[in-house]
Amino acid sequence: MSTSGRAFKFGDNIDTDVIIPARYLSTADPEILAKYCMIDIDDTFAGKVQKGDIMIGGRNFGCGSSREHAPIAIKGAGVSCVIAETFARIFYRNAFNIGLPIIECAEAARKIADGDEIRVDFESGKIENITKGETYQAQPLPPFMRDIIDGGGLIASIKKSRGEA
């Protein structure tokens, strides 16, 4: 499984309040949330992002509130993967649980520039920067997390474990 797209780069400590401000939390509809994704930090993002594009963050991406609306908004906007130096822990589990692939890779997070063409291979953890001709290697996912992803998210994996899938 792999994905490719254009990079949208953000900084350190991107909090869930800027990913999706609370004033839009009267719904959890991905299409509506997607329209306001990142609005408080870049109000042009929702208009520019294309299906498959890749979001890049620095340290502690997704800190703050536990709102699952944050990864839902990012996924709803068409982003196929988030790469960051590190992720805040609630965001990390929420992203997996809703099926938004995220990868921790400090080198990639630092070297990828806004607008670079990126290809990510989830199985090998290899991140290719097509624009710059560079390759970065991320840590493979812990087996426990891979089981959730392979199962299609947390709810699907529970159904599977009950023999209902």
Place this chain on the structure above:
Amino acid sequence: MSTQAKQPMTMTQKILAAHAGKDFVAPGEFIQAKLDLVLGNDITAPPAIKEFTKLGQPAVFDNKRIALVPDHFTPNKDIQSAEQCRQMRVFAHDQSIENYFEIGEMGIEHALLPEKGLVVPGDVVIGADSHTCTYGALGAFSTGIGSTDMAAGMATGLCWFRVPEAIQFVLKGKLSEHVSGKDVILHIIGKIGVDGARYQSMEFVGEGVASLTMDDRFTIANMAIEAGAKNGIFPVDERTKAYLENRGKRPSVIFEADQDAVYAQVIEIDLAAIRPTVSFPHSPDNTRTIDEIERMEQEKGAITIDQVVIGSCTNGRLDDLRIAARYLKGKKVAKGVRVIIFPATQKIYLDALREGLIEIFIEAGAIVSTPTCGPCLGGHMGILAKGERAVATTNRNFVGRMGHTESEIYLASPAVAAASAVAGKIANPERA
């Protein structure tokens, strides 16, 4: 207890091990733990209910171990919020959820649940709200999760965790007058940064703990998430036991860290040296002491303010209101400053009323609101306009958190907030 080469554990490790049915759990290990309580609110429960429904399971794992609290956009701020509350209310009714708290009996979730005795020492609690870590004050393991985890928790009574490493904070001495738990946690976050405890447990120990009130401890544990922590936790002592008397709905199980438990880091905190501390925009770790602020004022002028918010899951408890009242009694809030005070629960509101605190607030020119999370997250009841500045006893000062992206939030204790309300600028409570 066995004496043979037993591997030492932190308090958090011990609670998690007990709930995973293991003798030992190591940091980094993935476990499934049994849940004592699963919490959700009017923003996070509706998506959880949707996910729960997908499982096709007729009933939740235990209707006594789920708490649903409509506190964020309530009293319903608009039609969509009313619909979200209705979804939660209907679900609570259909599933016979015992701990659903309607307007009139509700409060801000993290003040309400301990008050009702729903969390006891030794518990494992998850809540679809990041400030669920508050209950660590009671010697429980509690942590924030998202709506899908909440759905899975409601269905199975289980949650997966990666066992965290811990940072031990050794508290020494006693807080000085005008300083409270909020200053302690802001000081710590300023010291270690907003990701200083990322994925880790913050374990507070030492002789200094005994002098901290339960409300101080709730405030400190509440903001562990602002250092990126998975949880914050306090040992159970006489104060904890006194708090739980006639309150705890289930028996307590007291866990203590082993003397030789392994910590990623040990940090000593001298409580006596902590000064009133304020987090400047736009990050909780951007802290200054009141002395630094006073020097800044002499050089660049005062930081004038438009609004003061006293309340929230961080600082809306009775002690917080008592502290605020001390600086507002017989005074008037500065002309042009809007002061909004939120008791965190109906009980706190009533206690404050009976003690005469509410009268002090209103006579000073503040307004007093029903319990709600509204202003803290920019929902309603005190949104900031472009260029406006607020001192708030809340927990986050991110860009746009309380309103316009060009507004500013200064996080502070109830003492600093109340003194600032009177002064019309960020002010030193020692001079009030």
